[in-house]
Amino acid sequence: MSDKKGIFSFLSNWSEKDSSENEGSKDATTTTTKENQSSRPAVVITDEIEAFAVEKTQELLKLSQFQGDVSPRYKKGYTLCIEISNAGDDLGRIIGKNGSCLQALQILIKFFIIRKFEISLRVVVDAGDYKNRHQSQMKRMALKAADDVITSGNNIKLDPMNAVDRRTIHVLFENHNDIITQSEGEGDERHIVLMKRDDAK
Numbered sequence: 001m002s003d004k005k006g007i008f009s010f011l012s013n014w015s016e017k018d019s020s021e022n023e024g025s026k027d028a029t030t031t032t033t034k035e036n037q038s039s040r041p042a043v044v045i046t047d048e049i050e051a052f053a054v055e056k057t058q059e060l061l062k063l064s065q066f067q068g069d070v071s072p073r074y075k076k077g078y079t080l081c082i083e084i085s086n087a088g089d090d091l092g093r094i095i096g097k098n099g100s101c102l103q104a105l106q107i108l109i110k111f112f113i114i115r116k117f118e119i120s121l122r123v124v125v126d127a128g129d130y131k132n133r134h135q136s137q138m139k140r141m142a143l144k145a146a147d148d149v150i151t152s153g154n155n156i157k158l159d160p161m162n163a164v165d166r167r168t169i170h171v172l173f174e175n176h177n178d179i180i181t182q183s184e185g186e187g188d189e190r191h192i193v194l195m196k197r198d199d200a201k
Contacts, residue, residue, distance in 0.1 A: 045075040049117055056112050057082055057125060060105060066090040073126065082109070084127035091128050098162055099134060102127060135168065142169050142194070146179045149194045157184075160191045 050072050058070040061084070068087040075081070087094050095102055105125045114120055124131070138161075145156045158169070166183055169192050173179045182193045 045078075045080050045121065049113060049119070049121075050075060050080060052116065053080055053082055053109050053113060053123065056109055057084070057105060060108065061094070066094055068094060068127070073124075078120075079122045079124065081124040081126065084125065087127055094127050095130050098165070099130060100162065102130065103162065103164065134165075138165060138168065139172055142172060142192075146173065146176070146194055149196050150178050153196055155196075156194045158192045158194065160185065160189050166190070166192055 054070050054072055061068050061070065066087065067090050068084045071083050071085065073081040073083040084094060093101070096104070102125050106123045109125065110121060110123045113123070126132075142158060145158060148154075149156050161169070170181050170183075173181050173194070178197055180195050180197050182195065183190060184193055185191050
């Protein structure tokens, strides 16, 4: 098991660092990205790019001595989703704590694609339907906490999350009538605080 842990343990730590840096720059680039998207032609993810991403993901699994079959799930616009199935007992290690290893795989595959094809895509790597299950569970938890904030009037700190999950929670409450969100803390302790709007009725 220690041999299998090697590269994925490294990727787990690296992915959180990369995502934290990206979260800080996201707001600054949002306007530019929206402006550019309107003028750029629609990008079709070719079969070659798709096959390349699947091949590289399979190579990383093999390098880590993990079992699993890699296949494309869907491609749409700039998004390519890849599925890892038949992982057996390795599923938990492939996912990583809070999805950190899947996130690291996404970053690596994205960089591989940029280097070979000179195109930047949103790459999603999933295993055991983790993404859907995790998102549903996280949103239920946040909505329950929001109800407590509305009832008590007290702020509630959610558990530490990676940058991707924090963005999901911010978006969830973006247009909420009673709740606002704020990220606090540093590094692995960075988390979201749910607060009642000052003008909430």
